[in-house]
Amino acid sequence: MELSQLGSQACWAVETVSQAMQLGRSVQSAIRDFKLTKDDRSPVTVADFAIQALVGRSLKRKYPEAFLVGEEKAESLRSEEGKSVLEKILHYLKPFVGNASDMEVLDWVSQGEKETAEEFWTLDPVDGTKGFIRGDQYAVALAFIRKGQVEIGLLGCPNLSFETIPETREKGTLMVAVKGKGAWVVLDKQLMPVRVSKQNQFQKAVAIRSLEKSHTNSGRVSSVLETLSVEIPPIQMDSQAKHAVVAGGDADLLFYFLSPDEPNRKIKIWDQAAGVLIVEEAGGEVTDLDGLPLDFNCGRKLAKNRGVLVTNGFLHNNALDAIKRLKI
Ligand code: AMP
Numbered sequence: 001m002e003l004s005q006l007g008s009q010a011c012w013a014v015e016t017v018s019q020a021m022q023l024g025r026s027v028q029s030a031i032r033d034f035k036l037t038k039d040d041r042s043p044v045t046v047a048d049f050a051i052q053a054l055v056g057r058s059l060k061r062k063y064p065e066a067f068l069v070g071e072e073k074a075e076s077l078r079s080e081e082g083k084s085v086l087e088k089i090l091h092y093l094k095p096f097v098g099n100a101s102d103m104e105v106l107d108w109v110s111q112g113e114k115e116t117a118e119e120f121w122t123l124d125p126v127d128g129t130k131g132f133i134r135g136d137q138y139a140v141a142l143a144f145i146r147k148g149q150v151e152i153g154l155l156g157c158p159n160l161s162f163e164t165i166p167e168t169r170e171k172g173t174l175m176v177a178v179k180g181k182g183a184w185v186v187l188d189k190q191l192m193p194v195r196v197s198k199q200n201q202f203q204k205a206v207a208i209r210s211l212e213k214s215h216t217n218s219g220r221v222s223s224v225l226e227t228l229s230v231e232i233p234p235i236q237m238d239s240q241a242k243h244a245v246v247a248g249g250d251a252d253l254l255f256y257f258l259s260p261d262e263p264n265r266k267i268k269i270w271d272q273a274a275g276v277l278i279v280e281e282a283g284g285e286v287t288d289l290d291g292l293p294l295d296f297n298c299g300r301k302l303a304k305n306r307g308v309l310v311t312n313g314f315l316h317n318n319a320l321d322a323i324k325r326l327k328i
């Protein structure tokens with residue numbers, strides 16, 4: 001299948017996320033130049049803002065009326081300290097946009113400050129910031145939501161590869177899904193369909209969870225896996241790259257249990273929208289921990305949902321039963 005068959009919105013999104021992946025790669029490979037002090041987040045801040053600016057600019061040019069709900073706000077860049085960050089953002093944006101002024105960059109970033117509406121795009125420019133700083137996995141996550149339904153989802157994972165798809169070794173993985181049409185890895189202008197695994201035995205199943213212990217409840221993940229007799233130790237990975245791994249069939253179960261430090265935390269829409277559609281269109285299943293569908297109709301957060309369970313579909317009901325029995 002060819003990319004052009006997915007329609008103009010999806011084609012625009014693929015082109016834009018592909019550029020965002022290149023930008024992310026150039027910042028991540030220059031991390032050493034940032035002379036980091038401990039807990040310094042500056043490289044990921046630069047990548048976050050630069051990617052939101054890139055997407056905001058591109059959307060404004062292609063679809064001037066469209067809404068973008070992004071994770072970042074331009075406000076902090078307007079301060080005195082913001083000046084040096086802006087300089088770096090301009091440097092990394094230059095190959096894609098040429099010379100630009102501070103005011104233009106601020107305008108592009110603030111394109112992503114819209115509220116949710118009947119239809120809008122949502123963007124996490126760098127999902128998995130801890131992974132990005134570690135030189136590890138992260139994802140550019142972009143989705144189009146209409147009337148609460150995710151209609152287009154993209155995950156650009158510059159460091160993710162699949163053994164079965166040799167092209168991903170060099171360039172990473174860009175997945176796109178269109179509701180009702182399917183999910184694919186983008187290889188230049190060609191699309192290669194992705195499919196979840198057919199694994200239906202927990203003993204042989206591969207689970208995947210957050211690498212950052214503070215983002216999940218590792219104890220609960222372990223209890224559920226033990227209850228389900230899962231024998232293989234779970235893969236630990238940052239960001240929605242995890243959803244891409246399930247969609248591509250390299251893992252079968254993905255848990256988002258809330259951290260015990262923040263039991264009432266609500267997940268942001270951009271942390272799930274793209275990944276959810278990609279898994280569903282690859283044949284998998286996604287609900288919250290109570291078995292409810294994720295409700296993208298409640299503004300910027302999944303206010304009506306608790307945690308997330310992603311599976312290949314075959315394992316979903318039994319995993320939900322275990323969660324219920326353990327009163328998680
Ligand atoms: P991960 O899948 O571990 O890379 O998680 C990435 C996402 O977790 C980020 O986009 C954050 O929005 C979210 N996050 C950050 N802190 C927490 C927390 N304490 N509990 C749950 N999720 C978090």
Ligand code: MG
Binds near residue numbers: 124128270271
């Ligand atoms: Mg995120």
